[in-house]
Amino acid sequence: MKQTISVIVENRAGVLSKITSLFSKRAFNIESLAVGVTDDPTLSRITIIVDSGNSVVEQVEKQLNKLVDVVKVRVLNEHSIIGRELLLIKVNATVTTRPDIMTICEICGAKIADITANTLTIELSAESDKVASFEEMMRPFGIMETARTGMIALQKGAAKI
Amino acid sequence: MTGSQIFVQGLINEGVDRVFGYAGATICSLMDEMMKVEDTIRYTLVRQEQNAGHMASGYARVTGKTGVCMVTSGPGATNLITGIATAYMDSIPMVAVTGQVPTNLIGRDIFQEVDILGAVTPFIKHSYLVKDARELPNIVKEAFYIASTGRPGPVLIDFPQNIQDQEVKDPVFPDTVHIRGYNPSIKGNGRQLTHVIHAISEAKKPVICAGGGVFLAHAEEELKSFAHEMNIPVVTTMMGLSLLDTDDPLNMGMIGKFGNRSANKAMVKADLLIMIGMRVADRAIMEPNEVKRRLTTIHIDVDSAEIGKNMEANIPLVGDAGIILNKLSEQCTAPDTTEWRAFLKDYRTEELGRDFPEHPHVSPQRFMRKLGRHLEEGTAVCVDVGQNQLWACQHLYMHGIRFLTSGGLGTMGYGLPCGIGVKIAQPERKTVVINGDGSFQMSMNELAVVRANKLDLKIIIIRNHVLGLVHQSQVRAPFHGAYGVDLEGDPDFEALIASYGIPSTVLEDDDKTDEALEAFLNSEGPQVLIVNVDPMCSTTE
Numbered sequence: 243m244k245q246t247i248s249v250i251v252e253n254r255a256g257v258l259s260k261i262t263s264l265f266s267k268r269a270f271n272i273e274s275l276a277v278g279v280t281d282d283p284t285l286s287r288i289t290i291i292v293d294s295g296n297s298v299v300e301q302v303e304k305q306l307n308k309l310v311d312v313v314k315v316r317v318l319n320e321h322s323i324i325g326r327e328l329l330l331i332k333v334n335a336t337v338t339t340r341p342d343i344m345t346i347c348e349i350c351g352a353k354i355a356d357i358t359a360n361t362l363t364i365e366l367s368a369e370s371d372k373v374a375s376f377e378e379m380m381r382p383f384g385i386m387e388t389a390r391t392g393m394i395a396l397q398k399g400a401a402k403i
Numbered sequence: 404m405t406g407s408q409i410f411v412q413g414l415i416n417e418g419v420d421r422v423f424g425y426a427g428a429t430i431c432s433l434m435d436e437m438m439k440v441e442d443t444i445r446y447t448l449v450r451q452e453q454n455a456g457h458m459a460s461g462y463a464r465v466t467g468k469t470g471v472c473m474v475t476s477g478p479g480a481t482n483l484i485t486g487i488a489t490a491y492m493d494s495i496p497m498v499a500v501t502g503q504v505p506t507n508l509i510g511r512d513i514f515q516e517v518d519i520l521g522a523v524t525p526f527i528k529h530s531y532l533v534k535d536a537r538e539l540p541n542i543v544k545e546a547f548y549i550a551s552t553g554r555p556g557p558v559l560i561d562f563p564q565n566i567q568d569q570e571v572k573d574p575v576f577p578d579t580v581h582i583r584g585y586n587p588s589i590k591g592n593g594r595q596l597t598h599v600i601h602a603i604s605e606a607k608k609p610v611i612c613a614g615g616g617v618f619l620a621h622a623e624e625e626l627k628s629f630a631h632e633m634n635i636p637v638v639t640t641m642m643g644l645s646l647l648d649t650d651d652p653l654n655m656g657m658i659g660k661f662g663n664r665s666a667n668k669a670m671v672k673a674d675l676l677i678m679i680g681m682r683v684a685d686r687a688i689m690e691p692n693e694v695k696r697r698l699t700t701i702h703i704d705v706d707s708a709e710i711g712k713n714m715e716a717n718i719p720l721v722g723d724a725g726i727i728l729n730k731l732s733e734q735c736t737a738p739d740t741t742e743w744r745a746f747l748k749d750y751r752t753e754e755l756g757r758d759f760p761e762h763p764h765v766s767p768q769r770f771m772r773k774l775g776r777h778l779e780e781g782t783a784v785c786v787d788v789g790q791n792q793l794w795a796c797q798h799l800y801m802h803g804i805r806f807l808t809s810g811g812l813g814t815m816g817y818g819l820p821c822g823i824g825v826k827i828a829q830p831e832r833k834t835v836v837i838n839g840d841g842s843f844q845m846s847m848n849e850l851a852v853v854r855a856n857k858l859d860l861k862i863i864i865i866r867n868h869v870l871g872l873v874h875q876s877q878v879r880a881p882f883h884g885a886y887g888v889d890l891e892g893d894p895d896f897e898a899l900i901a902s903y904g905i906p907s908t909v910l911e912d913d914d915k916t917d918e919a920l921e922a923f924l925n926s927e928g929p930q931v932l933i934v935n936v937d938p939m940c941s942t943t944e
Contacts, residue, residue, distance in 0.1 A: 256530075304711075310529040310582060
């Protein structure tokens with residue numbers, strides 16, 4: 243089962259490697275990982291997705307809590323989070339295919355970030371499964387390259403970790 | 404002040420009085436300052452950096468203070484890795500300092516540069532790379548605080564050469580520490596405590612399993628009084644050995660694969676298991692699922708991550724062993740364990756009274772029993788790894804002694820440097836080292852430290868000319884015989900030891916054991932006793 247762990251850490255060099263080392267030491271696989279500074283510049287938020295059982299995730303949570311550089315850890319409930327991924331995708335787009343691509347973009351809420359005579363670069367911020375289906379829709383046009391961030395997430399409502 | 408001066412002042416502020424180390428190019432500035440405070444901080448030059456870690460460990464375990472080791476960059480740092488890992492596995496409070504190349508050259512693979520922080524990350528409690536000397540007063544204070552509080556462990560400070568020379572105007576040394584990501588929980592949750600008290604009062608056949616965490620919490624007395632007030636039998640892990648005397652009527656011995664039968668019996672027949680300061684390691688509890696299925700389990704540990712890691716507990720309780728044992732002593736009503744204790748007594752009597760098969764030379768089991776009878780109260784017994792360790796664990800008669808060994812990582816070569824650390828910490832404390840002839844050769848170079856410091860250390864070498872514990876596994880199915888375990892090429896130990904100016908004697912027969920021990924333990928200064936043992940002697944006899 244995929245689970246989302248949100249970790250608030252000291253914004254210092256070397257902290258990320260301490261976190262990832264903790265996963266590799268226990269041979270846990272990370273599905274996705276996203277790091278960014280928070281509103282407090284001394285803190286970063288790391289959002290980690292793991293595909294593991296509850297006992298494994300509970301152990302990960304405890305081990306993360308033991309790290310001195312980790313300020314807070316929370317395993318987020320999948321039903322009460324807002325999760326987003328950012329996709330940048332460059333596709334072949336000729337005069338004839340361009341309108342079709344743009345229609346799909348409109349349906350999916352994606353934006354055109356760049357255009358050339360033969361390509362379109364599109365950005366989409368959405369939940370992971372929507373990002374995946376958008377990518378599928380683009381495949382027939384010819385995907386040149388893509389870049390996807392890991393998922394970032396916050397809890398719904400007023401809750402914070 | 405320079406970075407080195409701030410650092411050394413920080414050590415003094417933390418009450419450091421001993422440092423074990425190995426000088427080198429990247430810590431010359433630091434050593435210059437260490438020289439100026441040699442009356443306050445006694446520095447010991449080891450012969451290989453790993454042993455600086457083990458000596459700091461021996462020091463820490465008998466004083467309860469944080470051990471300090473200091474080595475140079477590159478190979479000095481990598482040699483120390485095993486010392487750090489050993490301390491980590493046994494939760495020993497330690498601050499390790501490594502020199503590092505100047506900050507502007509880090510990452511260029513210059514001479515004696517290694518990413519020691521990266522290398523030790525998986526087995527260290529916390530680590531620092533000092534990038535600005537102005538941070539040093541805080542870093543030193545934090546390092547000692549983190550190493551010694553909560554579940555203790557090693558902390559590394561990687562200290563670049565140029566930062567050692569960086570000038571700081573009026574550095575401020577903090578009195579307190581505040582780390583927002585580090586707040587060990589020690590008091591114990593009230594509701595969980597109530598569950599524990601209830602379970603104990605209901606139990607018919609309770610058993611306490613005490614581990615090394617009890618020593619780390621300095622809760623030896625609390626454990627003893629709790630067990631006696633409640634009349635609950637006690638088994639220990641290897642790291643918990645010597646918490647109770649061998650002939651304490653509540654002591655059932657050591658559990659596990661290499662443990663005492665009486666202790667394992669107590670585990671099998673109990674209805675409530677109260678685990679205190681132990682981590683359900685695989686050699687102590689081989690079948691955690693079976694234990695979980697059969698017994699109600701209470702797990703008390705200061706590290707919440709240990710509870711449920713190897714075995715789920717019915718009642719988890721996070722907190723300091725001393726604080727919790729005191730609360731339990733106050734609030735628990737003693738269950739009636741008369742029948743239960745009577746039942747176990749026979750197993751213990753049988754265990755302590757049984758004899759061992761005859762082999763040529765000295766019986767190591769009988770030797771351990773006799774050795775214990777000759778030891779003064781307060782003696783530290785520093786035991787290496789292998790058959791020598793298991794014989795000592797199973798059969799050493801313990802009365803008021805402190806048993807020290809590398810239980811977690813099982814690091815061969817730990818015994819001698821650990822004993823040296825103890826002796827340098829507390830010169831008055833009687834200290835005995837027990838080695839095998841394999842493990843002795845992993846750190847015998849440290850005899851130079853014994854000689855240089857005129858340490859009155861008594862060193863026993865159990866000699867059977869093989870790597871015994873591996874040998875004993877290899878000669879049984881599914882393996883096909885001893886291979887790569889013959890210690891061919893061994894030096895003439897007596898001549899070698901004599902070259903360090905240390906006298907030695909050889910014990911050949913069981914009959915002469917008492918006589919030999921008497922002479923050995925009462926001799927002046929360092930002394931080695933070589934005990935010849937048959938290689939077919941096993942720890943499972």
